[in-house]
Amino acid sequence: MEGLRRMAEAVGNAWKRTAYPRKCLVCDRLLEAGEKEYTCVDCRDSLPTLEGSLCRCCGKPLGGREELCHDCGRTPRSFRRGRSLWLYEGEAKRLIQILKFKDGLYTAPYLAERLCQVLEELCALEHLPLPDVLCPVPLHPSRERARGYNQAGILTGRMARRLSIPEARLLVRVRKTKPMKDLGDLERLANIQGAFALKKNQDVRGRNVLVVDDIFTTGATLDACAKVLMEAGAREVWILVLALGKGI
Numbered sequence: 187m188e189g190l191r192r193m194a195e196a197v198g199n200a201w202k203r204t205a206y207p208r209k210c211l212v213c214d215r216l217l218e219a220g221e222k223e224y225t226c227v228d229c230r231d232s233l234p235t236l237e238g239s240l241c242r243c244c245g246k247p248l249g250g251r252e253e254l255c256h257d258c259g260r261t262p263r264s265f266r267r268g269r270s271l272w273l274y275e276g277e278a279k280r281l282i283q284i285l286k287f288k289d290g291l292y293t294a295p296y297l298a299e300r301l302c303q304v305l306e307e308l309c310a311l312e313h314l315p316l317p318d319v320l321c322p323v324p325l326h327p328s329r330e331r332a333r334g335y336n337q338a339g340i341l342t343g344r345m346a347r348r349l350s351i352p353e354a355r356l357l358v359r360v361r362k363t364k365p366m367k368d369l370g371d372l373e374r375l376a377n378i379q380g381a382f383a384l385k386k387n388q389d390v391r392g393r394n395v396l397v398v399d400d401i402f403t404t405g406a407t408l409d410a411c412a413k414v415l416m417e418a419g420a421r422e423v424w425i426l427v428l429a430l431g432k433g434i
């Protein structure tokens with residue numbers, strides 16, 4: 187019941203946002219009539235975007251001229267490419283917390299659109315076709331019930347429509363895990379091992395799968411998802427997240 191109530195509230199919030207004069211998603215300031223963006227100019231400028239050269243594998247900003255970041259250089263990843271919109275701080279952190287914890291489905295159209303743009307930029311830059319299928323990182327069913335929705339699933343649903351790529355819930359969380367934010371690097375790895383499995387009757391053989399999540403910190407969660415997909419025969423796995431967390 188709690189999940190249903192939260193879902194209804196979130197949908198109500200989303201409706202109110204479209205029915206009334208539009209406000210900036212970050213600071214609530216009224217937007218100019220005809221303004222097409224979802225945020226005001228000030229907030230748009232203050233979002234912590236990633237600049238300079240990025241890790242070829244996970245998309246983290248690099249200090250020097252190397253191709254891979256320290257983590258990707260040290261431990262091979264199961265995913266091939268990755269991108270993030272922002273650093274997990276300031277206004278970006280606020281936006282993501284609204285999406286996750288404050289019934290903030292109304293932020294999803296903006297966030298999904300930005301994810302699509304970053305993915306299209308990556309493909310254009312590297313002359314790559316778009317992925318074959320979009321897949322959200324699954325929540326444990328009990329957590330999804332409590333929240334009323336899976337924020338990553340809401341994003342992939344919107345992205346799928348915008349990009350005309352199928353979306354599929356390819357993975358299930360078979361084991362409940364502790365919140366990653368409370369754990370160190372090694373504990374994160376142990377916590378997530380064996381947490382995901384391919385859903386029954388899903389076939390990923392030969393497909394390029396894009397896995398979407400909200401935050402990338404050590405990458406342990408996304409790597410665990412990518413590993414399951416690669417073992418099931420996926421051709422390649424890419425990852426796309428809203429923000430890079432601390433510990434990068």
Ligand SMILES: [Zn+2]
Nearest residue numbers: 210213226229
């Ligand atoms: Zn604003």
Ligand SMILES: [Zn+2]
Nearest residue numbers: 241244255258
């Ligand atoms: Zn990296």
